[in-house]
Amino acid sequence: MSHKLALDYFQTTAKGGDDSPENLRYCCEGCNRYKADYWPMHPGGLSLWDPRREPFAQHFDEQDDGTLEHRTATGAFTPVRLRLNRPPLVAHRLRKRQWTRYLDLVQSLEQRVILLCALMKEQ
Structure with missing residues (x-):
């Protein structure tokens, strides 16, 4: 298991996210790679767990x-x-x-x- 962390945009900039600290998360390189630029296409779509909020x-x-x-x-x-x-x-x-x-x-x-x-x- 890689112990390196990557800085990730929880909501990617390509999907409307910004550079604010509230939108940044540390995650392992694997999770960052698998998440890619995923963001729900519409409100109520499949969402990822946000460890900073839940x-x-x-x-x-x-x-x-x-x-x-x-x-x-x-x-x-x-x-x-x-x-x-x-x-x-x-x-x-x-x-x-x-x-x-x-x-x-x-x-x-x-x-x-x-x-x-x-x-x-x-x-």
Whole structure:
């Protein structure tokens, strides 16, 4: 998976977007390439998820296997257009989840050690 980010026009200039900071997003090179100059042809058309305006959980559920399942029409369209279930991204989600579990376990163990130390001092 490429870790390089590209600056992307959420609404491309070819489709009426501008250079304002509100219209700029960082995205991976793959997503930038797959999005290309897509913009809905008419209001109410298939739209892409905008991470600056809408929470992830509004449109997606991350499955146990690391793939994204949709909650909305935007959540169904975005992974198809951007190929968000491609193997490197799924593997990244699984690694991230594993790391989060590891950190939670470490925190739990640290709390138990503190409790054990306190109990030992009382004796």
